[in-house]
Amino acid sequence: MRTEFRLSGSGGQGLLLAGIVLAEAAILEDKNAVQTQSYGPEARGGASKAEVVISGEDIDYPKATDPDYLLALTQESYRSFGPLMGKGTIIVDSSVALSDDIKARTVSVPILQAAADDIGKKVVANIVALGVLAGVSGIVGHKTLEEAVKKRVPKGTEDLNLKALAKGFELASAAT
Amino acid sequence: MTQAKLMQGNEACTLGALAAGLDFYAGYPITPSTEIAELCAEELPKVGGKFIQMEDEIGSIAAIIGASLTGRKAMTATSGPGFSLMQENIGYAGIAEVPVVIIDVQRVGPSTGQPTSPAQGDVMQARWGTHGDHPVVVLAPGNVKECFELTVKAFNIAEEYRLPVVVLTDEVIGHMREKVVLPELSELKVSNRVQPQAPGGYKPYEADLDGGVPPMARFGQGYRYHVTGLFHDETGFPSNKGDVTDRFLRRLQRKVEKAEPAIRDYFTESTDDCDTLVVAFGSSAMSSLSAVRQARAAGIKAGLFRPKTIWPFPEEALRELAMRVKRIIVPEMNLGQLALEIERVSGCKAPVTRVSKVNGELFKPEEILAAIRGDAK
Structure with missing residues (x-):
């Protein structure tokens, strides 16, 4: 079965890294995974999007067509990609104002706030978000993700990021 | 494994380049190819190779030609604007018979275009971007694993036939990540140029006129010889003689013609009994494969032909298919370039429908499925 994720927000929020870690965790669980991205010419700021397709079978088309999960960390990304959601679930940061025009099932989670206040580092919001995404979707296990996170984050920040990941799983179980 | x-x-x-023996990279970073330069900068010093960031792309290709003449396996990577700047020296590498590999990760053009978005508009430039008749080989990976395999193959062809080889990818293929199992290095075929036995009497451009490849001496190893972009005789010195020019150019052309059976490569799926044949390369072929599978699931007899070598094009295989299908559909992220070659090869035995996309986005499978169903806009 093919499961599609779209991670969207602002350039510099680390969503590409979150997408890579999600794909690597899926591979650790012997699934197939493809990660793609699209971004503007800016190094920071601007709309940024990473997509991950996970499947037990061969993946021919690498992009998301009708995502099962949309993560939107900014108002702009919620407005851009929310209306395209059909069958899937939207996970938005709680700072985003919800719109009645966007009909897909939506879960609002304080991702940015948890990173800043509970973990104490705004930059780990991407890993908190990853925990939320994995928790809500159940696509990969917590232990596998921990392993994948440790491989990708800068040396010396492992504990911080694992805390952020655990916080994400916690927020997911509170939200669903 | x-x-x-x-x-x-x-x-x-x-990684493919390194596996094939890359030990010199010169380049100028450009989206969406920059990761190649970054990784070469990191990895080459570890294996005793050299990485140089040049002042521009003209300098980059000049540097790899020079490095190759000294015996290095040399590569550069770029995208449209840089590929344009390299064209003059690609011709130089062709006429001077210098093995080099150029990776062109296509983005939307012309000019600065759209740096971060995919396109496939360099198909004809890769073949005919430099002036005059010239030998060049262009390989087009269709997934991440093939990026590795075809870069190895690019080096092998460059070394065996002494010519520039282009690996033509695009933003989607260049930036996408997928699960890959690479072959063991010991299982790889790695070719090296033939070198002369002794300096005495060495004629650098002496070869069988029927597509022969002259042995290539390393500069600085005791061989004194001349390299020029002018037409030259066997000694490497310029010649204005008509017969010399004619023989030389025909030998260059023949080199690739003779190598074609070894070079040509393609992938097919569901072509045995298909009525509708989709012909696509690179990332367009990923959307096409999905569309063909969806069509099959709906009972439509569709198949995919994906050339892995664009120049030379796998003519015979496609011609054979063109004789027995009812229609051919060519989706490409340009306004119709590979389609010209397919129309030529198929000889209009089956009608060819072009499906173009030039908005900087990869085809969605349903767009190609619509063309297969015949209800395209």
Whole structure:
């Protein structure tokens, strides 16, 4: 079965890294995974999007067509990609104002706030978000993700990021 | 077998180059090819190779030609604007018979275009971008694993036939990451140029006129010889003689013609009994494969032909299919370039429908499925 994720927000929020870690965790669980991205010419700021397709079978088309999960960390990304959601679930940061025009099932989670206040580092919001995404979707296990996170984050920040990941799983179980 | 790994297309190209013996990279970073330069900068010093960031792309290709003449396996990577700047010296590498590999990760053009978005508009430029009749080989990976395999193959062809070889990818293939299991290095075929036995009497451009490849001496190893972009005789010195020019150019052309059976490569799926044949390369072929599978699931007899070598094009295989299908559909992210070659090869035995997309986005499978169903806009 093919499961599609779209991670969207602002350039510099680390969503590409979150997408890579999600794909690597899926591979650790012997699934197939493809990660793609699209971004503007800016190094920071601007709309940024990473997509991950996970499947037990061969993946021919690498992009998301009708995502099962949309993560939107900014108002702009919620407005851009929310209306395209059909069958899937939207996970938005709680700072985003919800719109009645966007009909897909939506879960609002304080991702940015948890990173800043509970973990104490705004930059780990991407890993908190990853925990939320994995928790809500159940696509990969917590232990596998921990392993994948440790491989990708800068040396010396492992504990911080694992805390952020655990916080994400916690927020997911509170939200669903 | 090595361990499964999530790998990016640009990374796989770089690892393929290193596996083939790359030990000199000169380049000027440009999106969406930059990861190749970054990884070469990191990896080459570890294996005693050299990485140089040049002042521009003209300098980059000049540097790899020079490095190759000294015996290095040399590569550069770029995208449209840089590829344009390299064209003059690609002709030089062709006429001087210098093995080099150029990776062109296509983005939307012309000019600065759209740096971060995919396109496939360099198909004809890759073949005819430099002036005059000239030998060149262009390989087009269709997934991340092929980025590795075809970069290895590019080096082997460059070394065996002494010519520039282009690996033509695009932003989607270059930046996407997928699960890849690379072959063991010991299983890889790696070719090296033939070198002369002794300096005495060495004629650098003496070869069988029927597509022969002259042995190539390393500069600085006791061989004194001349390299020029002018037409030259066997000694390497310029010649204005008509017969020399004619023989030389025909030998260059014949080199690739003779190598074609070994070079040509393609992938097919569901072509045995298909009525509708989709012909696509690179990332367009990923959307096409999905569309063909969806069509089959709906009972439509569709198949995919994906050339892995664009120049030379796998003519015979496609011609044979064109004789027995009812229609051919060519989706490409340009306004119709590969389609010209397919129309030529198929000889209009089956009608060819072009499906173009030039908005900087990869085809959605349903767009190609609509063309297969015949209800395209």
